Amino acid sequence: MSKATGSRKSAIAAAVAEYDSGKFLSDLDRRIGFRTESQESHQAPQLHAYLNEEMVPTLKRLGFTTKVVANPAGVDAPFLLATRHEGDDLPTVVTYGHGDAVRGYDNQWDEGLEPWKIVVRGDRWYGRGIADNKGQHSVNFTALGAVIGARGGKLGYNVKVIFETGEEIDSPGLNQVCAAEKEYLKGDLFLASDGPRVSAERPTVFLGSRGELNFDLEVNLRDGGHHSGNWGGVLRNPAVTLAHAIGTLIDRDGKILVEGLLPPPIQSTVREALSDIELATDANAPAIDPTWGQPGLSSAERVLAWNAVEVLAFKAGNPDAVANAVPPTARAHCQLRFVVGTDWQNAQKHLEEHLALHGYADLVKVIVKSGVAASRLDLEDPWVDWALKSISQSTGKKPALIPNLGGTVPNAIFAQTLGLPTVWIPHSYPACSQHAPNEHFLGSVARESLALMAGLWWDLGEDAGRIVSEKQ
Known part of the structure; x- marks a missing residue:
């Protein structure tokens, strides 16, 4: 533990003061101004600029040494690695962020809004990438700086940073960089922020993410x-044939009918953690269909502890210019979202055997694409209880604990390639319009997040050594 010149309370106050003074908003507005659209290859210079002109100076001011690493996957989406080293015998925390955003869709935003400059309307701060992920990593680094100051420049632990600019194009090269830099990125805890809280009002901890596997079903008849x-x-x-084939995979109410694509039974610890989780409580959230999905489960369990097969696109003929003709082909793009324990690597076999059993062996072609593994930290890991208690102390609220995000983040790389226990603290909320026009951050959530992250960074100086020793 480092000797602090301030206190936990003063560290939190310093972090919140960054918000109240307007400095946090000013810094974030500057970052939103970088048009970091990783889906547009011609914007690669903006990705480099965000790292070299914005994040490198920010981290150097916090005492980090940095290095920019080229992407080994053949795309121009570089990485920034950084380390703040206080001692070889001290615990090490690894954190993460991404500087890229999806396309701006500039002409689709509401009048008076624009993607590359923050516009504040009440509690909403509008801007592309503000929720995913510039606002989130800005909260974390601002809070870290407040704690460094309150502790007199000594945290009592080391910090390492993995920062990418290709998350919105499925993080190409991230696993290779982490594998190649495994010693450089060695640590005791992964602590980062992405994704939404369960609601704007409730701080949230999640420990991993569902996996993702995309597959096409094709019927080519003539x-x-x-x-x-x-x-x-x-x-x-072919359209009718494919529709009926899909009907053997999922019933009319969304229940998965392919035995091999089902997850294992929900663990009691997972069920307990989700017992007080409510989805779709925010005003702009869509209404949940209560009878859709696996029967006998709560809505939270269906999204956060079970699997889902979705049809994302279906095409036969030309719907925009219909011809009086029986189409020759039909194609559906489908997706499996899955939790830990699912036999997703054998999805091709499970799908083909199931379709053959129902008479579609020679009619429907299955094309399984590359997937992202599911991952989840054990809910009884001591880092989980530590994080929940810290957040509760800082906010006076009971944080939500969800075993894994319903969506997918590259958590498996941090958990499996780097072997780190993973704890995520999201600072966004479900109705933030992430990836859509009018993406926004909530000022109230940003302010609260600055406080709770300052508390977490502070508490690491008090508790990290003990927890690491207990786990050894």
């Missing part, structure tokens, strides 16, 4: 379409 009047009734329709 070359070219044929007149629906002359041939309709004697030619098999």
